[in-house]
Amino acid sequence: MSPLQEAVAATFASDGTLACTADGFRPRDGQTQLALAIARTIDQGGELVAEAATGVGKTFAYLVPALLSGERVLLSTATKALQDQLFTRDLPQLAAALGVPVRMALLKGRASYLCKHRLGFADAALGSHELAQRVALAKVAQWAQATRTGDLGEIPGLDERSPVIPLVTSTRENCLGAECPQFRGCHVNQARREAMAADVVVINHHLFFADLAVRESGMAELLPTVRVVVFDEAHQLNETGVQFLGRHLATGQLLDFSRDLLAAGIQHARGLADWMVLAGNVERAARDLRMAAGPAKTSQRYRWALQQPDGVDGAAWALALTSLGHALATAQRALANVAESAPDLARLNERAADLGERAVRFAAPAEPGVVRWLDVAAGLRLIESPLDIAETVQTKLLAQPNVQPDVRPGVQAGAQPGTHSPRRAWVFVSATLGADARLSWFTGPCGLEGAEVMQIASPFDYAHQAALYVPPEMARPADAHHSVEVAALAGDIAAHLGGRTMVLTTTLRALRTIGDALAARFAGRTGPEVLVQGALPKRVLMERFRAGADDALGRGCVLVGSATFWEGVDMPGDALQCVVIDKLPFPPPGDPLVEARCQQLEAQGRSAFADYSVPAAAVALKQGAGRLIRRETDAGLLVICDTRLTSMGYGRRLLAALPPMRRLRGQDELMQALDQLNEQRTGVGAAAQSD
Known part of the structure; x- marks a missing residue:
């Protein structure tokens, strides 16, 4: 055994650290077996796919070798709930029990963090009749004065489906970046800085794949310096990945753009264009596009193999897309004339161009190798995506070069904390990954046919x-x-x-x-x-x-x-x-x-x-x-x-x-x-x- 494997085995022993410090801990052969396999993968590098049935204790099985390795670790989960549990409970307790001093950081997507700039004009976006939303917004504004992290999950009673959340958070499309007047105190940037300085970073699958698609969430700088990557709840990777690796255009995006166009135009360039008409044209085009798709009592997906989706009138669909493109182009011309007068207007100009390009793309036939469909509910989403994430995993993850020198503050350049192989270690764990010995339901679509595969049965009777x-x-x-x-x-x-x-x-x-x-x-x-x-x-x-x-x-x-x-x-x-x-x-x-x-x-x-x-x-x-x-x-x-x-x-x-x-x-x-x-x-x- 390597030193890491010996330390892991000792930790899980009947008289080991966990038995002495963790309430209710009992040695489980399956848990120890999984932990040792992960330790071996960290030592050697490469890919491990492990199905650990309910009761095995997979969380501690990957956290113990990850913490004892001394390596920089990225942990990704499928849900924000498990993300919070790892960061606030499991990691601190285990690090204290093991006596391992580590810096930990929690990193979520933009929609989880308060945007101070957008909070400033969120009230203006609400109608006078929206009393419940105004009450929720007042609660957010009060909390904003005291929060350090800006994580909206801290607010008790705030429904994650609340329509107030899009008003007080940013998206990649509407973020002003360094031009934002609140840039220095931005909660998103603060979270990214803390992640870059941490030994263990906890993220989620959505954030991971969003970065692979647009390289915007900070992972582009973070991942090259990480030697150990663990995906928990890995069974959701493929479906999560295809959501972000394709392209989409949603009426919700268009309505958000229309609302921001009106607010920013009146605030920064009143009288230089008829912002109400421009915004109204985009909003009307978005609603006409939704109407062209026909009624839908519940969420439905329509095939889209030809020029227009199945069951949709071709002439009405083409006219709606053309009208949308025209409304966006007109708005962009007006924005281009005033873009230099305010960062909000410059960003809106870029958004108009991006949305216009998407409208043109969806008006043309789909490229080979992707599937296109229409998601119809109260709103509308035009989507095209790859069938799986295999190519992305092979070309953008597994083919990455060895770990780059660690350039975090306080870490000597070129130093690596562990003594293991320079190859990156990829660990994929879940309670359910397939129905055959090779777990091909998971490994095939994820491009992991060459990975080491193991299955560990539940200890339950x-x-x-x-x-x-x-x-x-x-x-x-x-x-x-x-x-x-x-x-x-x-x-x-x-x-x-x-x-x-x-x-x-x-x-x-x-x-x-x-x-x-x-x-x-x-x-x-x-x-x-x-x-x-x-x-x-x-x-x-x-x-x-x-x-x-x-x-x-x-x-x-x-x-x-x-x-x-x-x-x-x-x-x-x-x-x-x-x-x-x-x-x-x-x-x-x-x-x-x-x-x-x-x-x-x-x-x-x-x-x-x-x-x-x-x-x-x-x-x-x-x-x-x-x-x-x-x-x-x-x-x-x-x-x-x-x-x-x-x-x-x-x-x-x-x-x-x-x-x-x-x-x-x-x-x-x-x-x-x-x-x-x-x-x-x-x-x-x-x-x-x-x-």
Whole structure:
């Protein structure tokens, strides 16, 4: 073993540092195995892809060797919630336990930081009738006087969906850079300076790929000096990457530009152009473009293989894009005449040119090798992207030169803190990365076929802690009555358990149907409280769900969620005892990106269903099932309301991807399992009271 590996092994030993300092720590063979593999990768450089099932303890498994290595480390997560947890809790506690003095920094995207300059004229952008937004803006203004970081996540009660946030934050398009009158005290620049001086920097996948696309977030200077890069929740890398590596044009961008054009024009160049008309023309063109796409009750993606998207009138679409280009060009000519009079106007001139170029691009046919589609909801997004991030990973990440000399303040030029290979170490970890030994669902699209791959099973005793039930008489998934039957079964289970039930749906339509049916069944205070995604922010719903488990009346809650609730939900103990999944989570066949990937596989002579749809469903199914058992003492029931799991040949592949739970064969066994969960919970509660 190398010195680093020896230190890592000692840390995770039964009498090691963690056993003496970390509450509840117990040695786990899988965790130690993963930590040693990461230490070896840090020693040698190269790429490691590791699937570590729930309960392995992957966070400490990568943090310990990263901190003990003495190298400069970049940690990237999929969510800001985990980013905050790493920075505020895990890293400081572990660094203190290990006795490792490290400088740590948290770096988020622009939309997370207050822009002092934009705050100054945010009030003018609000209408007199928008009272709730004015109250929120006043709260932001008061907080702004005391904050050091400018991170809007510090403000209690500020909804991340609040329309005030775009008014008080900057974007790459509207940031004035060094010309900004608030440049010296800019929170974004302060965060970047702290990141450049830190030993460990915590970022998120969105920020990482945004920088690869536009080289604007500060990563261009940071990454070359980093020797160890860890991507946690790596299963989201490909989908996150394709969002940023392509091009897009959104009506929201256009409306923001129109609003800023009017405000800045009147403030800095009143009388030199008719800013109200110019801004109105851009706004009208944006709304006409949205109208040309047709109505959409919910968010929809339209294929776009020809000159215009499928189902869209070609003449109306072409006219709307032409009108938009004309409105932007007219605005740019007016801005060019006054651009030197104020930084705001100069930046608006650049934005007008950029938006105009995008409009021209989307009016022309798409280039080969990309997929283009239209995302239609209340607004409109025109998008084109690569099918995956493989080429980018190979050419922009793995092909990067060795680590450059460290030029941070206080670090001698040319010195490297570690004694390892100059090759950069790339570590990709997640609880779910594939359904085969090579984890090809992840490694293929991410260009990591040559990486070292390892899979570590969960230490949980699933055969005793959990059971799987597939209702044998359930309607077929395509049947209109399927969601109604799912709601009926979920309602029976929730009533039996006193809530403690989460229903995960594969579509928003099913979410609404099941949510409405459960709400009607438990109207009043006759049963569990029904919580439905979208009614409140996700964080609030989860807090309410946890609180419901301790309800003095024993009502509890049943939570119905889709999309984001399939992962990132951690409810250990008896707060959550049953997870109900409505259908097998196959990729939506009508999605243009899914369709293009399937066509690519078919063109290669491969089976799109066997090589793409089934592995993708297996990964998503593992994610959903992973919400159930979070600790060694948890117990629960997984219900999958899709008979294809037992009747179709591919069902065996999907069952094999799930944890090895015991199978329930009928209604009687289901009721017995529910009774056992109630007895166990009551017994644990009674024991706790007696203690």
